[in-house]
Amino acid sequence: MRSAADGYLFRPTSVDEIRAILLLAKETGRQITLRGAGRSYGDANIGSETLVVDIGRMRRILSWDPSTGHIDCEGGVTIEGLWRHTIEDGYWPPVVSGTMYPTLAGALAMNIHGKNNFRVGTLGEQVVDMDVLFPTGELRTLTPADDLFYCVISGAGLLGVIVRVKLKMKRIHSGDLRVLATAPRNWDEQFAEFERHEPNADYMVSWVDCFGRGTESGRGQFHAAWYMDDGHEFSSSFRPEHQDLPDTIMGLVPKSVVWRFLKILNNRWGMRFINWGKDFASKTIGNNKVHPQSLVGFSFLLDYVPNWRNAYLPGGFIQYQTFVPKEHAKEVFARQVAMQQEAGLESFLGVLKRHRPDKFLFSHAVDGYSLALDFKVTRENWSRLENLCHRMNDVVLAAGGRFYFAKDSTLRPSDVDAYLGGDTLSRYRRLKSELDPDALLTHNLAKRLGL
Ligand SMILES: Cc1cc2nc3c(=O)[nH]c(=O)nc-3n(C[C@H](O)[C@H](O)[C@H](O)COP(=O)(O)OP(=O)(O)OC[C@H]3O[C@@H](n4cnc5c(N)ncnc54)[C@H](O)[C@@H]3O)c2cc1C
Numbered sequence: 001m002r003s004a005a006d007g008y009l010f011r012p013t014s015v016d017e018i019r020a021i022l023l024l025a026k027e028t029g030r031q032i033t034l035r036g037a038g039r040s041y042g043d044a045n046i047g048s049e050t051l052v053v054d055i056g057r058m059r060r061i062l063s064w065d066p067s068t069g070h071i072d073c074e075g076g077v078t079i080e081g082l083w084r085h086t087i088e089d090g091y092w093p094p095v096v097s098g099t100m101y102p103t104l105a106g107a108l109a110m111n112i113h114g115k116n117n118f119r120v121g122t123l124g125e126q127v128v129d130m131d132v133l134f135p136t137g138e139l140r141t142l143t144p145a146d147d148l149f150y151c152v153i154s155g156a157g158l159l160g161v162i163v164r165v166k167l168k169m170k171r172i173h174s175g176d177l178r179v180l181a182t183a184p185r186n187w188d189e190q191f192a193e194f195e196r197h198e199p200n201a202d203y204m205v206s207w208v209d210c211f212g213r214g215t216e217s218g219r220g221q222f223h224a225a226w227y228m229d230d231g232h233e234f235s236s237s238f239r240p241e242h243q244d245l246p247d248t249i250m251g252l253v254p255k256s257v258v259w260r261f262l263k264i265l266n267n268r269w270g271m272r273f274i275n276w277g278k279d280f281a282s283k284t285i286g287n288n289k290v291h292p293q294s295l296v297g298f299s300f301l302l303d304y305v306p307n308w309r310n311a312y313l314p315g316g317f318i319q320y321q322t323f324v325p326k327e328h329a330k331e332v333f334a335r336q337v338a339m340q341q342e343a344g345l346e347s348f349l350g351v352l353k354r355h356r357p358d359k360f361l362f363s364h365a366v367d368g369y370s371l372a373l374d375f376k377v378t379r380e381n382w383s384r385l386e387n388l389c390h391r392m393n394d395v396v397l398a399a400g401g402r403f404y405f406a407k408d409s410t411l412r413p414s415d416v417d418a419y420l421g422g423d424t425l426s427r428y429r430r431l432k433s434e435l436d437p438d439a440l441l442t443h444n445l446a447k448r449l450g451l
Pocket of ligand 1: 033034035036037038039040041044045055075096097098099101102103104105106107108109110111112113114115156157158160161162163302406407443
């Protein structure tokens with residue numbers, strides 16, 4: 001979220017309007033960048049001098065069947081739109097990101113994972129069928145029986161336009177989760193917590209204090225969560241009012257001003273202090289506590305603070321998330337954190353998750369763990385930060401790890417060749433020339449990485 005580009009914005013409301021934009025691009029010799037809610041962290045949803053097709057107005061829910069849990073909707077429906085439409089019938093989106101604002105099409109183009117990735121896989125694995133408009137103007141319905149299904153999903157908006165999706169929603173019996181918090185003191189304890197709860201937890205995630213050093217490197221706060229059963233078919237916790245995030249923090253501070261306080265503390269010393277305070281609270285009052293929490297409250301922590309991204313202005317920030325097989329994850333993440341500390345570029349927020357592999361074309365997942373790191377960007381630190389990320393990439397690649405286009409600002413073409421491999425890239429290039437012969441679909445990430 002430090003990238004910007006000038007393009008020509010279109011906000012179509014129908015498939016025919018998208019077809020007309022494809023034609024216009026051909027006639028004017030321009031390319032097209034697809035854009036959902038713009039929630040990817042890097043440059044995958046911006047395109048310099050391209051026709052930017054924002055599908056946010058295609059947000060109609062076409063049908064909803066509580067007896068099967070299948071919802072059929074246009075690609076611009078957001079994760080928020082999904083849960084608001086279905087929760088009163090006792091359903092929840094099967095996979096959600098840490099924010100509720102992404103569109104279904106944008107989320108499938110990246111094939112997002114949630115805190116339940118180890119248990120249910122990615123969002124793409126929950127799709128029944130979908131309509132894709134290819135740059136040739138052909139509209140096709142794809143199902144999990146089609147090879148192309150596994151390429152358009154995860155294909156980063158480079159093969160076709162996802163215009164309609166039918167998704168399987170998750171049946172729930174309460175709008176709350178049972179959440180356990182513990183306070184691992186180092187990397188060994190972090191991974192032990194994940195292993196302990198993996199057999200039965202529905203969700204797992206852990207915060208890592210990247211300022212922790214020596215024997216406390218890897219300290220943080222681990223959460224496991226389980227679906228609950230209220231024992232009522234129509235639980236009051238299904239009500240949107242129960243789910244809505246409060247307007248104030250701890251009943252006192254209006255949420256709308258919180259980013260201004262964060263901005264004051266948004267420097268190395270301020271964030272060292274905040275991380276220390278969170279760690280202190282976690283190991284004292286928060287350790288080994290179980291509490292109920294609404295699905296929205298647990299899932300979308302960052303949505304609590306409107307405009308939190310402004311706290312990083314003027315330079316913005318990048319998120320750097322790498323996925324490492326379980327045999328090497330501890331050693332790689334400990335090394336990454338030590339490298340940041342040596343460079344004086346500690347991440348202000350570190351988040352650890354457990355994953356399982358999938359068969360999508362540009363898959364980011366492995367049978368292992370990911371560590372997502374938020375780095376503040378300034379004019380002074382950018383080249384050092386980029387260099388740090390490149391050095392951390394080498395450590396990830398040596399361990400057989402992977403990267404994620406939704407979270408990338410620093411990969412080089414050689415990194416992509418190394419983790420995706422020649423076969424995947426040749427397959428992508430064959431599909432690209434067949435489905436998009438005029439190379440209409442692009443974005444700045446694709447250009448940067450030679451895709
Ligand atoms: C606070 C926060 C927390 C997050 N947490 C997670 C998380 O837990 N897990 C996770 O996996 N991700 C997470 N993300 C990343 C986010 O979920 C993904 O980047 C998602 O793809 C964003 O969707 P979007 O609608 O904003 O799409 P955009 O970011 O606008 O676009 C994403 C990609 O989709 C393509 N695209 C857009 N529309 C279409 C279309 N109609 N057809 C085909 N391609 C299209 C674009 O070209 C682009 O390449 C998080 C992001 C934020 C800001």
